[in-house]
Amino acid sequence: MARFTIPIGPQHPALKEPESFSITLSGEKIIETSMRLGYNHRGIEKACEERTYVQDVYLIERVCGICSHSHSTCFVQAVEEIAGLVVPPRGLYIRTLIAELERVHSHLLWLGVAGHEIGFDTLLMYSWRDREIVMDTLASLTGNRVNYGMNTIGGVRRDFTREQLEDVLKVVDVLEERTKYYIEVAMEESTLINRLSGVGALSHEDALKLGAVGPTARASNVDQDIRRDDPYAAYKDLSFKVITDGHNDVYGRTIVRVLELMESYKMIRELIAKMPDGPVAVKAPRKIPAGEAVSRYEAPRGEDIHFVKANGTDKPERVKVRAPTLANLQSVSKMLENNNLADVPITLAAIDPCFSCTDRMIRVNDCRSGNKDVLSWESLRLFSIGWYRHRGIDFSGLNGKLKRMETK
């Protein structure tokens, strides 16, 4: 069988981030992949050492555009632990409320992108339209659609009135209705199931050995969730179920994410019901005493860990940020093994790479004719849609069915 290596590039000037994969194929089957990352490396950790803690909160928040609250909460928790600050309960509840709302908007976004990757664009249009509802709620609560800027060292910066929380409840009811609809699609739709199951398989042991985190690991029966194992903020008073799934593949990850949405709605309702009164923040000193702390956070994509070392001045000595996607990327090469090229887009999208810390480039050199073709991400995506349509799995019928379900 002709064995040839497909380096995947160049960056496609569409939504996708710059990333470089080199995939060795034998015929259609992928044998091994190697990754070239770092195109998005901005040197944030060095910049943190040159700025004060107050400024760092906003710098760390912009590591990734979609899970900004995760990074800022994780960082602020570490600093509070070093400085020995006790955040008032209401502040913790508000922080957790924004965290869950961010998980809702991030999972809806992923649902659309996954649909787009396999050629099911109706799902993209629908999930992004519903996502606008959550974005508007977050904008009215925190003052910005993304990068909410809610966290400060010692608590949160804004308090919410009763009416605002009432509105959030109304929004959650609407979204729950829509998510039931998506669960129905994810569970029953045969074409979706055929297209996703068996793709990007990651066994339980591999998931543990390669350090997969978040929904990617939970879909391989790894029962780990930082919110339950290492509770932070207000998660210890919340009762919620950690969703795990035994499919070990992309279909399992879809199920885990969609069901996690339902859990988030329950948690948001519980948070608003139990929201205690009182102050939302405590005054933080400008100079943080010497010490070091490790803090973890369950971001929508997985475990996000920060290590902060303080030396008594108002600037941190060292800030280490490890985004969840870096952990999941290790297992991608294992997932891609003996899949075919057509499965690359959806397998990569399934770990829901937090775009700003990964990069994707696709370069195809055809050994027979020897000329170098540069297959962009978009064309690889369409190639895979077509490749599957050839095997009878196709979404145009499905688009209609989903739309009709929608109007029922």
Next chain:
Amino acid sequence: MAWPLFWILIFPGFLFLCLLGWAVEYVDRKLYARLQNRIGPPWFQPFADFVKLISKEEIIPTEANPVMFKLMPVLALTAVLTAFLHIPLWSTTPIVSFDGSVIVVVYLLTLPTLAFFLAGWHSTSLFSTIGAVRTLTQLFAYEVPLLLVVLGPALVAHTWSLGKMAEFYNQRPLLALPNVVGFCVALVTLQGKLERVPFDIPEAETEIVGGTFTEYSGRLLGLFRLAIDMEAVVGASLVAAVFLPFGLGLGPIVGFVLYLVKVLFVVFLLALLRTVTARLRIEQMVIFCWKYLAPAALFQILLSLVLNRII
């Protein structure tokens, strides 16, 4: 006198076709957007796109053969224009009418596809070569059913000239009814000829980001898009002339309005087809054409032969 010049340049010729082509593109894009619950572009959008493209700087790749690179859009345009002269618009006598004009029109409509192929081939970028090869494979798939289906009514009318065919059906409109199957097949194959979704495989957004027109920009791209718009008008009026021949010869004004209605009706059906279906892959498209369209066309021919026997 300068009648022929007037015919070629102004009336059923270049200017008229340009305006109608842009109108058809506008209707198509607006309908497509409205079906997606969006507003869609303003009415002058196709004209603005064309003028902008004409005024843009065009880049000709160094490896590409400049003569062929520039010639292809012109070839596509001329083929479409000459085809339009053969089609009876509202009176039963088209500008040029001779025995065998049906074959000539269908042949002239394939020339633009060849122009697209050569354009893609000559711009040497890998994307466009793949796009060009796909244009040809697609040509073989939809060409046979289109030709067969257009010949059906010709058999019944015992003539190869479009003018006489229109006259024949004008006197006996009822005879056009059995051509319904042919009408549907013609619509689907026209969609393939115009390279629109679901058959837009060689087009820009296909598997290869660039498609046939990757390397084109500025004036040449503008001419190509104009050629495609005109081809849509010519294709629609051919289908209208062959399959909906009633109401010809009722005088110029009424005839003209009726002709516009028929063309817009065909364009509406094409736009609907474009919104409703998803993009096919190249093998699937070829299988679809040979497994479903060709037999339907043959059935249409059989029907016409039987009709021939009866009348």
Next chain:
Amino acid sequence: MANEETIRQELAAKFPFMAETITVRRERRVFAETPADRFMEVFEHAAVAMGFAHLCTITGLDEGENLAFVYHLARPDGTILNIKMTVPKTKPVIKTISGIFPGGAMYEREVADLLGAEIEGLPPGTRYPLPDNWPAGQYPLRKDWKPEMLDEAGFSKGEMKNG
């Protein structure tokens, strides 16, 4: 706080030389320090015997004249064990742990790139996260490194082109 105490006793019993460095900062957080040469032993014991099955990440620190590396190991029950080992800057060689955790290779490459550590036995692979044309010998996360050093090495930032 019970299980953190048991971890402390178990580690202290197994490795007396680092007994006093094991501290329990708060619930589910145990910090420990080991000399470089005994590090692999402690690491293997923790990862395999004590059930710390998940390597979160490796943090590199620049402590004046030597480099320190903190390995964050997590257990399914939420406890994190942070093992710190220091290596002189003159000979910053550490052994790879990708044998136990294949996923750790990426973290080690990052530490090697940003702090200039040499990783023994690391399988060959692309560098992360710095670009290929990054001048050798420049380690951005070292305290003494300044962005201007890049310009001397001819890796200029380019001037401002305003349209």
Next chain:
Amino acid sequence: MNVLKKLVTWARIKSPWIIHFNTGACNACDIEIVASLTPRFDIERFGIILKGTPRHADVLVCSGPVTRQIEDRLVRIYEQMPEPKFVVAVGTCACSGGVFSGCYNVKGGIDSVIPVSAYVPGCPASPAAIIDGVVKLLTSLEGKKLLAAEPEAPARTTEAECNG
């Protein structure tokens, strides 16, 4: 003759085709750019279409501070676009490097690499702000006569390697 000029400028304003390019951004702005294509904001009513190849595009929409590895690719994409071309820097990072403007691997705003025609500040710039930026850019074209391609970029033939 100036009727023709007016017509051409009008056409350029009414049909700006855009190409989106992410130069190392945190991706919040990219999501907002794509959100402006979805039915709620729908920029096709301005005649704007998202094109895949720089050859067909007039406006290059960039988001993100330019990191070192992305810099040459940004220049390559910019050079492949035919004249007259415009660049819209979306988001504070694209305008000035924003929060990352001190980092060692970041060059600063888009204008440190290619000339920029319009700046849309905001972190991230909301879809409405992006539309406002594009509209301001288009209305500003009415003033300037843009018939001839800018003198310093004469029509040239470039090597037809695949678009970067």
Next chain:
Amino acid sequence: MKKPGKMTSEVLKASFKKPATIRYPFVKIEMPDKFRGKIKFYAEKCIGCKACMRDCPSNAITITKVGDKRFDCEIDLDKCIYCAQCVDSCVKKALEATREFELAKLNRTELKVTFHAKPPETADPDTPDEGTEEKPV
């Protein structure tokens, strides 16, 4: 078997529904009331402690002393990330986040907004009128 025309009924229905598009530039839209847009400076409240300058993550704000108890403030809209940390850090509440989000400009110099303090002779300490916001020419 793939049936191509399945969406027809749905798609036709969608074409009669009102499009879900808000016609933005022609129909003005308002951001929610606590939205963090452009920052506004009240010159007479400022005491020149420069707390805001210290805390700004992208040092987009500069306060300059132009007379005793009179301060000018210059905000770079292209550097500002609209986090409103300066509003929180300011002890005298001299800064305020407005809801204005349409800040797009065609050249970068226009993105520098300077707030000037009142000239001394007409300065009436107790009338809290805010400094004139003068856009660079």
